[in-house]
Amino acid sequence: MKIAILPGDGIGPEIMAEAVRVLRALDLPGVELHDGLVGAAAWRVHGHPLPPETLALMHACDAILFGAVGDPACDGLERHLRPEQAVLGMRKELGLFANLRPAKVFPGLEAHSSLRPEVAGAIDLMIVRELNGDVYFGEKGMRTTSDGQREGYDIMSYNESEVRRIAHVAFRTALGRSGRLCSVDKANVLETSQLWRDVMIEVAADYPDVTLEHMYVDNAAMQLVRAPGKFDTIVTGNLFGDILSDQASMCVGSIGLLASASLGAEQTAFGTKGAYEPIHGSAPDIAGKGLANPVAMILSAAMMLRHSFGLEAEAARIEAAVASALNAGARGADLGGNMGTVAIGNAVLAAL
Numbered sequence: 001m002k003i004a005i006l007p008g009d010g011i012g013p014e015i016m017a018e019a020v021r022v023l024r025a026l027d028l029p030g031v032e033l034h035d036g037l038v039g040a041a042a043w044r045v046h047g048h049p050l051p052p053e054t055l056a057l058m059h060a061c062d063a064i065l066f067g068a069v070g071d072p073a074c075d076g077l078e079r080h081l082r083p084e085q086a087v088l089g090m091r092k093e094l095g096l097f098a099n100l101r102p103a104k105v106f107p108g109l110e111a112h113s114s115l116r117p118e119v120a121g122a123i124d125l126m127i128v129r130e131l132n133g134d135v136y137f138g139e140k141g142m143r144t145t146s147d148g149q150r151e152g153y154d155i156m157s158y159n160e161s162e163v164r165r166i167a168h169v170a171f172r173t174a175l176g177r178s179g180r181l182c183s184v185d186k187a188n189v190l191e192t193s194q195l196w197r198d199v200m201i202e203v204a205a206d207y208p209d210v211t212l213e214h215m216y217v218d219n220a221a222m223q224l225v226r227a228p229g230k231f232d233t234i235v236t237g238n239l240f241g242d243i244l245s246d247q248a249s250m251c252v253g254s255i256g257l258l259a260s261a262s263l264g265a266e267q268t269a270f271g272t273k274g275a276y277e278p279i280h281g282s283a284p285d286i287a288g289k290g291l292a293n294p295v296a297m298i299l300s301a302a303m304m305l306r307h308s309f310g311l312e313a314e315a316a317r318i319e320a321a322v323a324s325a326l327n328a329g330a331r332g333a334d335l336g337g338n339m340g341t342v343a344i345g346n347a348v349l350a351a352l
């Protein structure tokens with residue numbers, strides 16, 4: 001079971017160290033961890049955020065643990081050299097088109113949500129975000145208009161096979177949960193979304209046990225803070241999913257809590273090949289200070305054990321240890337506490 005360990009930039013190495021300690025504590029036979037460079041860390045050494053040696057490692061491994069990429073020092077680089085291209089390139093090159101982002105309130109943390117505790121306490125949802133298309137991967141550029149102005153453009157599009165494959169993931173995910181699926185789009189304005197909606201309705205015919213509803217993204221953003229407990233499985237495009245998942249994180253208390261799995265069609269000898277990463281970024285404002293919450297990274301490792309290695313019991317064990325440590329007060333500044341990254345890692349290990 002080969003796992004690529006790609007800490008990346010900013011808080012990436014700090015949170016990755018805790019996730020690796022948790023993985024090692026499980027002492028799973030046959031697990032091999034292989035370190036690699038991504039993001040600004042790779043650009044500094046190899047001149048590219050996703051160098052060929054890292055891409056080869058990604059292909060050679062059964063799963064990838066990905067910290068975070070992004071460095072303000074690189075914001076002026078040409079776009080193809082910026083750290084963020086590492087995560088986008090990985091998703092595209094490996095065909096990781098389905099991003100699962102669960103959001104659930106941990107017992108004891110209800111009062112740390114930006115919402116009232118009784119509203120927050122009801123949250124248990126799964127965002128299924130499409131990850132290989134949309135405005136992220138369309139033609140983009142800068143040009144000069146006929147009257148001499150600069151104009152930036154990014155083409156938004158989805159074709160029907162892209163929508164159909166994420167629809168099947170979403171319907172199957174909903175089947176494994178409460179059987180309710182909410183598709184979020186902007187079909188009142190965008191043709192991309194009209195196609196999205198049409199295909200969702202077509203695929204629904206294959207899943208008579210799932211109830212499909214549609215919601216415009218502006219309304220969904222509002223409903224997510226009004227009554228988030230009413231959502232179960234949400235399926236949406238790349239850009240809307242990016243935004244709604246950060247919003248969902250504060251509904252449960254902190255962006256440092258939300259993990260994700262990015263999956264494609266590739267099967268290994270052990271399960272579905274995937275990359276596992278927190279939904280947050282490199283947090284340059286707190287990097288190097290030992291303040292980052294490692295929980296999202298640790299829970300991403302748990303998702304990896306579940307989806308890529310079929311180790312459900314071990315994944316559940318990590319999740320239970322995290323829940324118990326949080327409930328017992330293992331919290332950093334993001335959750336009103338004063339514990340640092342390593343102390344939170346220690347608390348999770350002790351609970352494990």
Ligand code: NAD
Nearest residue numbers: 068069070071087256279280281282283285286292293334
């Ligand atoms: P961010 O998620 O890095 O940080 C947003 C805020 O949340 C910051 O105040 C940060 O301190 C806080 N935060 C994030 N993670 C935390 C954690 N684990 N514990 C405690 N606090 C945490 O978003 P940003 O500031 O918009 O972006 C910073 C960089 O990260 C940018 O370069 C961006 O492109 C990149 N980014 C990368 C990824 C990724 O690698 N998957 C995801 C999002 C953003």
Ligand code: IPM
Nearest residue numbers: 070084087088242279280281
């Ligand atoms: C995320 C991030 C990335 C995205 C960026 C860094 C490219 O925000 O994983 O949520 O937009 O997908």
Ligand code: MN
Nearest residue numbers: 242243246279
């Ligand atoms: Mn994001």
